[in-house]
Amino acid sequence: MKAISLLILAITLFAGSWAQTNNRDTFEGTITYKITITPKTDDENYNDYQKQKYGDKLKLTIAKNGSFKRDFLTSGQKGFDFFTYNTSTNKCFTKWRNIDTAYSSSCDENSLTLLSEKDLPSENIYGQLCEGYFISGIDPRGGQPVSLTYFYPEDKEYINPTPYKNYKDFFYNKVIEKMKAPFYKLIMDMGKYTVTFEIEKIESIEVSPDIINLPKNIPIKEI
Secondary structure (H helix, E strand, C coil): CHHHHHHHHHHHHHHHHHHHHHCCCCCCEEEEEEEEEEECCCCHHHHHHHHHHHCCEEEEEECCCCCEEEEECCCCCCCEEEEEEECCCCEEEEEECCCCCEEEEECCCCCCEEEEEEEEEEEEECCEEEEEEEEEEECCCCCCEEEEEEEEECCCCCCCCHHHCCCCHHHHHHHHHHHCCCCCEEEEECCCEEEEEEEEEEEECCCCHHHHCCCCCCCEEEC
């Protein structure tokens, strides 16, 4: 009888917790990040190219349906212009400033093979205690290892992971299921350099899902 009572209590608590999470409003708004490039080589031309490719400021805009856009506000002439993700098609579009074409790719498959993942000690970021999470993989074609270190807040902005369940590239479905929040800090180790994105400003505002619409007359190339 005691075991049955405990089982009923556990089910009730789980159901209540699930309902509370499921009813939370997913974050909609903009987040501005500072970008820092840390070179690992002595090749100055290569290092300068990577720095101008990202710039030092990123604006992330997230719509209610989960679609988002990353604007590289200060990238160089040969740098990223923007990156968009469309939840309805599970496709992303990337555009460089010096190329008039947007490159489209499906997020159904992961370009990396999983190596490891683990929780990390918390860090205080933007006045919030943030949980740490590390995940790494390797590009099976070129053998390039890539690691991603995330720091994200708990009980702050909520991100519903459901729209991203098929976004497998760079383990994003796994990452967002873990965090259920926007990252406050991300360190991407690309082998020859690292890119750090750290939050500077976050604003909850209404966002049109049209943010992912590409400018008219831009050619699109599938890759």
